[in-house]
Amino acid sequence: MARMTGKRTTAATNADGQQEPPPLPRRFGLTANGYGSLSRQFPSTPRGARLARRTVVRQLGYWGFGPMTDASCSVALVVAELAANAVCHGRLRGRNFHVRVDYEGPASRFRIEVSDAVLGRTPEHATLPPEDQESGRGLFLVECLATKWGWEPRNPIGKIVWAEVAAGPPAGGA
Ligand SMILES: Nc1ncnc2c1ncn2[C@@H]1O[C@H](COP(=O)(O)OP(=O)(O)O)[C@@H](O)[C@H]1O
Numbered sequence: 438m439a440r441m442t443g444k445r446t447t448a449a450t451n452a453d454g455q456q457e458p459p460p461l462p463r464r465f466g467l468t469a470n471g472y473g474s475l476s477r478q479f480p481s482t483p484r485g486a487r488l489a490r491r492t493v494v495r496q497l498g499y500w501g502f503g504p505m506t507d508a509s510c511s512v513a514l515v516v517a518e519l520a521a522n523a524v525c526h527g528r529l530r531g532r533n534f535h536v537r538v539d540y541e542g543p544a545s546r547f548r549i550e551v552s553d554a555v556l557g558r559t560p561e562h563a564t565l566p567p568e569d570q571e572s573g574r575g576l577f578l579v580e581c582l583a584t585k586w587g588w589e590p591r592n593p594i595g596k597i598v599w600a601e602v603a604a605g606p607p608a609g610g611a
């Protein structure tokens with residue numbers, strides 16, 4: 438006889454009669470020692486940049502950092518700014534940009550990498566521009582949210598702009 442565990446593992450029907458997927462186990466997708474990794478390419482368009490941010494927020498939710506947590510908000514902002522820069526300043530026709538986010542549970546930290554195909558132009562100093570200037574605040578924001586950030590050439594072409602963000606405890610405990 439099957440034992441009842443109280444956990445739902447198969448599809449269930451909601452109040453509207455629609456099938457819901459089974460709930461994901463808490464902290465889904467992490468290794469036993471607390472590491473997780475997301476790696477994906479996105480089209481070099483504003484829509485691709487938005488999709489990158491949403492994809493990362495969803496993945497952090499699986500790792501135990503819901504969209505209202507400080508960690509998720511910080512990572513989402515950093516990814517949004519770096520992705521916007523890859524699309525605006527690092528776009529090469531026909532090339533995607535690439536996002537990688539690693540969660541390192543034991544160090545309580547996220548490492549974010551956004552790669553594009555252009556090396557001729559690179560990120561410039563992260564200072565606050567004059568008040569009446571509309572652009573130029575993205576890297577300043579990254580500087581505020583990240584414990585460190587930088588960029589390096591990427592093999593075979595382009596560059597990787599990276600940032601590290603403190604994770605804090607995941608919702609529901611480590
Ligand atoms: N991925 C990138 N590729 C090339 N240049 C970049 C990249 N990211 C940033 N930069 C350079 O650094 C500058 C500052 O970036 P940022 O602070 O985000 O301001 P903004 O994007 O509004 O110009 C950009 O104007 C651009 O010259």
Ligand SMILES: [Mg+2]
Pocket residue numbers: 518521522573574575576
């Ligand atoms: Mg920018």
